[in-house]
Amino acid sequence: MTDLTNLTVAQIRDGHRAGDFSAVEVAEAFNANVAGAKLLNAFIVETPEHALAAAKAADADRAAGTLKPLSGVPIGMKDLFATNGVQTTAASHMLEGFVPRYESTVSAKLWDAGCGMLGKLNLDQFAMGSSNETSYFGNVISPWKRNDGGNAALAPGGSSGGSSTAIAARLCPAATGTDTGGSIRQPAAFTGISGIKPTYGRCSRWGIVAFASSLDQAGPMARDVRDCAIMLENMAGFDPKDATSLDMAVPNWEAALSSDLKGKTVGIPKEYRLEGIDPDIDAMWDAGIAMLKDAGADVVEISLPHTKYALPAYYIIAPAEASSNLARYDGVRYGLRDLPDGAGLQDMYAATRADGFGPEVKRRIMIGTYVLSAGFYDAYYTQAQKVRTLIARDFEQAFGVCDVILAPTAPSAAFGLGEKMADPLAMYLNDVFAVPASLAGLPAMSVPAALNREGLPLGLQIIGKAFDEQGVLNAGLAIEERAGFNARAEKWW
Amino acid sequence: MSIDQATVRKIASLARIAISDAEAAAMEGELNGILGWVEQLGEVDVTGVEPMTAVIPNTLRLRDDVVDADPLTGGGRRDDVLANAPAAMHGFFGVPKVIE
Numbered sequence: 001m002t003d004l005t006n007l008t009v010a011q012i013r014d015g016h017r018a019g020d021f022s023a024v025e026v027a028e029a030f031n032a033n034v035a036g037a038k039l040l041n042a043f044i045v046e047t048p049e050h051a052l053a054a055a056k057a058a059d060a061d062r063a064a065g066t067l068k069p070l071s072g073v074p075i076g077m078k079d080l081f082a083t084n085g086v087q088t089t090a091a092s093h094m095l096e097g098f099v100p101r102y103e104s105t106v107s108a109k110l111w112d113a114g115c116g117m118l119g120k121l122n123l124d125q126f127a128m129g130s131s132n133e134t135s136y137f138g139n140v141i142s143p144w145k146r147n148d149g150g151n152a153a154l155a156p157g158g159s160s161g162g163s164s165t166a167i168a169a170r171l172c173p174a175a176t177g178t179d180t181g182g183s184i185r186q187p188a189a190f191t192g193i194s195g196i197k198p199t200y201g202r203c204s205r206w207g208i209v210a211f212a213s214s215l216d217q218a219g220p221m222a223r224d225v226r227d228c229a230i231m232l233e234n235m236a237g238f239d240p241k242d243a244t245s246l247d248m249a250v251p252n253w254e255a256a257l258s259s260d261l262k263g264k265t266v267g268i269p270k271e272y273r274l275e276g277i278d279p280d281i282d283a284m285w286d287a288g289i290a291m292l293k294d295a296g297a298d299v300v301e302i303s304l305p306h307t308k309y310a311l312p313a314y315y316i317i318a319p320a321e322a323s324s325n326l327a328r329y330d331g332v333r334y335g336l337r338d339l340p341d342g343a344g345l346q347d348m349y350a351a352t353r354a355d356g357f358g359p360e361v362k363r364r365i366m367i368g369t370y371v372l373s374a375g376f377y378d379a380y381y382t383q384a385q386k387v388r389t390l391i392a393r394d395f396e397q398a399f400g401v402c403d404v405i406l407a408p409t410a411p412s413a414a415f416g417l418g419e420k421m422a423d424p425l426a427m428y429l430n431d432v433f434a435v436p437a438s439l440a441g442l443p444a445m446s447v448p449a450a451l452n453r454e455g456l457p458l459g460l461q462i463i464g465k466a467f468d469e470q471g472v473l474n475a476g477l478a479i480e481e482r483a484g485f486n487a488r489a490e491k492w493w
Numbered sequence: 494m495s496i497d498q499a500t501v502r503k504i505a506s507l508a509r510i511a512i513s514d515a516e517a518a519a520m521e522g523e524l525n526g527i528l529g530w531v532e533q534l535g536e537v538d539v540t541g542v543e544p545m546t547a548v549i550p551n552t553l554r555l556r557d558d559v560v561d562a563d564p565l566t567g568g569g570r571r572d573d574v575l576a577n578a579p580a581a582m583h584g585f586f587g588v589p590k591v592i593e
Binding site for chain 1: 496500501504505506507508509510511512520523524526527528530531533534535537539542543544545546547548549551553554556563565566570573574576577578579580586588589590591
């Protein structure tokens with residue numbers, strides 16, 4: 001019998017529908033893989049009983065003829081989504097033991113669609129990081145190893161590093177991610193899987209632990225483009241509880257998938273050709289251009305002149321919003337309280353926040369507090385918001401001459417754990433290609449394209465016009481079909 | 494412009510994060526590194542450019558002016574709201590004494 005954990009979301013859905021296997025068999029197979037992969041540390045909480053209960057319901061629904069869109073599909077849930085009755089931590093000590101009494105909109109939609117939950121996935125603390133090394137609950141280890149015979153533990157990317165590792169290691173067929181400045185796309189690229197950040201506002205932010213609200217956007221991570229389309233259809237949709245939710249119908253992205261790009265124009269941004277970049281990255285990019293031409297697309301060079309300012313603008317705007325959002329952790333209403341003997345209210349706040357936040361979270365709150373403080377607000381924050389307008393305008397002008405943009409997802413393959421932790425700036429540079437689309441609120445996805453000379457996956461990024469997830473998915477599919485990426489990490493855990 | 498340790502302690506106090514002298518010293522270098530790097534934004538000509546307020550054009554909606562318009566976020570859920578409080582007492586959030 002086939003190993004059920006090798007199946008994609010579409011194959012599980014269709015195979016269950018056709019009666020090839022039961023949902024309980026699928027859930028048990030994935031539960032076993034999760035239980036056997038403690039070394040990867042992908043999960044903060046495992047919920048095999050949730051997956052099994054949903055599977056039993058799916059099998060009963062099949063017998064009754066009342067199947068749902070994702071009946072029988074178990075998934076992983078990034079531990080940034082509030083889940084009713086299941087601990088939700090954002091990988092922080094601050095929220096250790098926090099058990100929500102409500103369900104995030106995105107997770108509720110997935111459960112309504114018939115999904116079961118295998119567990120809550122590890123991440124960078126409050127989604128702040130690019131390597132999953134800032135989690136209070138320990139590093140997630142990538143299932144991938146370099147082919148140099150060494151045994152170096154590699155980063156799974158971040159912040160959705162539990163999601164990327166779990167999918168690449170076949171612990172779940174798909175997972176939720178969130179992307180503020182690359183947190184879906186970069187970990188997908190590092191682990192040889194696909195992931196899409198939709199247009200800002202497509203997925204409700206209600207019930208997602210907030211980091212930078214003008215940037216935060218949920219999206220799916222999965223093994224292929226079709227699965228991303230299926231998942232996104234079941235995550236997106238208008239939600240009156242999120243003030244920035246898009247009041248638009250959710251397209252049927254899966255049904256409209258097409259890798260025929262005749263009549264489409266692909267833009268290649270010249271500013272993304274970085275000097276001194278790994279030649280494997282440029283070679284993959286050139287190969288991707290050839291694949292899209294082969295799919296019928298025209299290719300033009302475009303200019304996004306403010307690209308080099310995107311990352312510094314992001315590192316003002318995101319920390320500013322984080323310092324405001326994270327002010328809610330005060331030791332009063334939920335989460336940790338540290339009350340030293342004889343302390344007053346102000347001392348309690350300061351002690352609680354000193355104890356509850358990790359170093360990277362503190363660093364960002366401090367930067368955010370500084371750039372918003374009296375006397376510096378205009379020089380830093382207002383200037384960054386003006387630059388953000390210019391970055392969005394760059395894209396608007398580029399989309400006058402092209403339909404989608406093709407670029408690398410990240411400037412390198414996965415690096416070793418610990419390699420970049422000493423220098424925050426070196427870590428931030430990982431998101432140099434991902435952040436511009438985030439600042440402009442545009443849909444963008446990463447698809448695996450090649451292995452580098454170390455045998456590690458590299459991802460190509462497709463950026464689309466606002467609301468044009470279909471164009472992004474279709475170009476992603478064209479690459480997927482031509483790249484034929486089917487490498488996977490050899491099991492060592 | 495660069496910041497000194499006194500400024501680091503002032504920011505920490507504004508952010509309500511207790512820090513030791515050693516942490517303040519370490520953070521001085523880190524924050525200066527980051528702030529020195531973001532200062533390149535100053536070279537961008539932003540004459541006549543409006544700061545971004547909404548990345549995707551959207552209008553703020555008003556909900557119906559009724560009690561408990563949404564059963565999840567409406568009233569009458571005191572026990573749920575208090576369920577995760579570190580020191581809930583008598584149906585309220587407990588805090589250290591603030592008035593002598």
